Amino acid sequence: MPIFAGMQATVTYDPEKLQLVDIAEQAYGTYTSVGGIPGTGITVTHASPGAFTLSFSAGTARGQIWSGTATIVRFRATGTGPATVSVTM
Numbered sequence: 001m002p003i004f005a006g007m008q009a010t011v012t013y014d015p016e017k018l019q020l021v022d023i024a025e026q027a028y029g030t031y032t033s034v035g036g037i038p039g040t041g042i043t044v045t046h047a048s049p050g051a052f053t054l055s056f057s058a059g060t061a062r063g064q065i066w067s068g069t070a071t072i073v074r075f076r077a078t079g080t081g082p083a084t085v086s087v088t089m
Helices: none
Strands: 008-013 018-022 035-037 042-048 051-056 074-077 085-088
Antiparallel strands (some): 008 051, 008 085, 035 042, 042 051
8 A cells, every 4th residue: 555645744834924836846837726736646635825735645655665755835935034834744
C-alpha cells in the first residue's frame, strides 16, 4: 500500500503579508482553489485566505524511501517585514 496516499497537509500563512499565487507551480495552469491538480495526485480540499489543505492520493510503496518535492507553492509579498509559512501534516 502506498504511503502518502490519504495524507493531508495544511499550509497556513499571513494573508496580510502574502498573497497565494499558485499551489502547484510545477503543474500546467494556476491553482488557488478547491479541486484536483491534474497529473500530481494532489487535491486541494480547503482554500481560504491564510490557509489551504492538500490531500495526497499517490506516494511510494511501503519499504521505499521517497525524496523530492511534493508541490511548489508560490506566494507574492504584499506587506513588509518577515512572513511565516507553516506546514502541518
